[in-house]
Amino acid sequence: MTSTYSHALVTGGAGFIGSRLARRLLDDGLEVTVLDNLSVGTPEAVDSRARLVVGDVRNQATVVRALDGVDCVFHLAAQVTIRGSIERFYDDVDNTLMGTVNLLRCVDPTHIKQFTLASSMAVYADASSPAPIPETHACLPLSPYGVSKLASEQICGQILALREVPFTGLRYFNTFGPGQTFTPYVGVITIFITKLLRGERPVIFGDGEQQRDFVHVDDIVAGTAASLGGPAGVFNLGTGRPTSVNRLAKLLVDKIAPGLKPEHAPAHPGELRFSIADITRASAQLHYRPQRSLEADIEALITSIEANLS
Numbered sequence: 001m002t003s004t005y006s007h008a009l010v011t012g013g014a015g016f017i018g019s020r021l022a023r024r025l026l027d028d029g030l031e032v033t034v035l036d037n038l039s040v041g042t043p044e045a046v047d048s049r050a051r052l053v054v055g056d057v058r059n060q061a062t063v064v065r066a067l068d069g070v071d072c073v074f075h076l077a078a079q080v081t082i083r084g085s086i087e088r089f090y091d092d093v094d095n096t097l098m099g100t101v102n103l104l105r106c107v108d109p110t111h112i113k114q115f116t117l118a119s120s121m122a123v124y125a126d127a128s129s130p131a132p133i134p135e136t137h138a139c140l141p142l143s144p145y146g147v148s149k150l151a152s153e154q155i156c157g158q159i160l161a162l163r164e165v166p167f168t169g170l171r172y173f174n175t176f177g178p179g180q181t182f183t184p185y186v187g188v189i190t191i192f193i194t195k196l197l198r199g200e201r202p203v204i205f206g207d208g209e210q211q212r213d214f215v216h217v218d219d220i221v222a223g224t225a226a227s228l229g230g231p232a233g234v235f236n237l238g239t240g241r242p243t244s245v246n247r248l249a250k251l252l253v254d255k256i257a258p259g260l261k262p263e264h265a266p267a268h269p270g271e272l273r274f275s276i277a278d279i280t281r282a283s284a285q286l287h288y289r290p291q292r293s294l295e296a297d298i299e300a301l302i303t304s305i306e307a308n309l310s
Contacts, residue, residue, distance in 0.1 A: 004229055005113060007031040009070040011057050011103065012077035013050070014041025016180045017118070017172075020221045021074060023047045028225065035066040035077065040181055057099035063106040072114040072228060075103055081145065081183070086270050089144040096148035101155060109163035116168045116227045119153050121213070121238070121275050122146030123171060130211040130242040132278035135171070135234050143270035153234065168227040173238030173277045177217030177297070178304035189214065189294075192249060193305050196256040206267030208246035213238035213276045216292030226286040238277025239290045248294075255302060 008025050012018040013034030019041065022032045032050040035057060046052050055062030057077040067073075079088075079095035100117070107115065125140035127133050141147045153169045160167040176189040183191075192202040215238045223237040249262045282288035 005030060005072045007033065007070050008072045008074060008228075009033045009035060009066055010074045010076060011035045011066075011099075012041065012075075012118075014038060014043060014046050014052070015076065016041075016177075017175060017217055017220055017224075018074075018076040019045040019047070019179075020217055021076070021224055022050050024221050024225050025074075026050060031069070033066055033068075033070060035063070037077075045179070058094070058102050060102060060106060063103055067106055067108070067111075071111055072116075073103070073107065073112060074116045074118070074224065075100065076118040078118070078149075079145075086143055092144045093148050096145065097151050100152040104156065104159050107160075107163070107165065109165050112165050114166050114168070114228060115156065115160055116170065116224065117152060117156050118224070119169045119171045119234070120146065120149045121171055121173045121236070121272070121277065123150040123153065124272065124275070126272050127274040127276070130274045130276050132213075132240045132276045133236075134278040135236055135281055142272060145270075166232045168230065168232055169234040170224055170227060171234065171236050171277075172220055173213040173215050173236065173275065175217050175220050176214050176294070176301065178301055179217075188212070188245065189248065189252075189298075189301070190305065192252050193256065193302055194309070196252055196260065197302075197306055197309055199257070201260060201263045202249055202252070203263045203265050204245055204249055205265050205271070208249065208262075208264070209244050210271070210273045211242040211244050211276060212248075213241065214243055214248075214294045215239050215277075215290060216297055219290040219292050222291075223282060223286060223288045226288055231285050233281075233285070235282040235286060235288070236277040236279050237282060237288065238279055239293070240277055240279050241293075242274075242276045243294060251294075251298065252302075255298070
């Protein structure tokens with residue numbers, strides 16, 4: 001349904017997911033403006049066909065300039081770190097929530113026909129088992145990041161409904177793939193692979209039996225693009241398949257550094273023990289069908305990270 005739209009704004013469009021989303025929208029025939037402060041993303045990641053506005057989503061004048069000519073918005077800009085949000089809670093709320101609020105006040109409902117927010121599985125309460133959780137699962141975030149994302153969903157829903165702008169919230173689960181920036185806080189797969197390639201032992205926080213839904217960035221991008229012209233509402237984007245951190249570590253150790261033993265450290269506060277997506281709603285309403293898998297795509301990811309380290 002992209003023919004209904006002509007020009008998309010992708011905030012955070014120089015980052016891991018945003019840059020790929022921008023490229024997908026360009027390939028679908030839309031004009032694209034990217035707004036990014038380049039704190040994590042890089043200009044090189046932005047497709048040359050896109051218009052790049054370097055600036056902060058919290059700056060009103062910058063956002064107004066980025067929205068010029070735009071008729072649909074994909075809001076991905078945020079400080080993406082659950083563990084780091086506890087240590088730097090002010091910065092997290094300021095970036096994630098206030099950035100969203102500033103973007104909302106700049107949106108002109110006479111021009112914007114669709115608004116999609118990248119939310120997170122961090123909005124949910126912990127689950128009692130690794131069974132997939134639906135969008136109706138209790139939202140009781142364990143981290144400031146989750147609180148900021150849930151508040152962003154709620155304020156978007158309220159303000160955009162009043163302005164009659166269709167709103168879609170997408171709750172991303174643990175996204176992996178080539179091009180993710182290595183940090184100590186985000187992306188356990190990237191962290192483990194990088195450490196192992198350096199000859200270092202990966203660190204498992206807690207007993208390692210916490211389970212995650214690892215979803216490839218290409219599937220996240222496909223689901224996000226599918227929201228354009230789709231029904232309003234909130235949707236999980238994941239795979240529905242659980243993987244324990246212990247199993248992940250063994251998979252990677254066996255492939256990269258056989259015999260190396262992971263370290264264990266105390267569990268971190270704010271992190272869910274079980275976080276698996278029920279994607280029934282996204283499958284039915286967005287025709288979301290994840291095509292990639294951890295087992296099939298891990299070799300390519302190892303190769304990509306190894307090339308960047310050399």
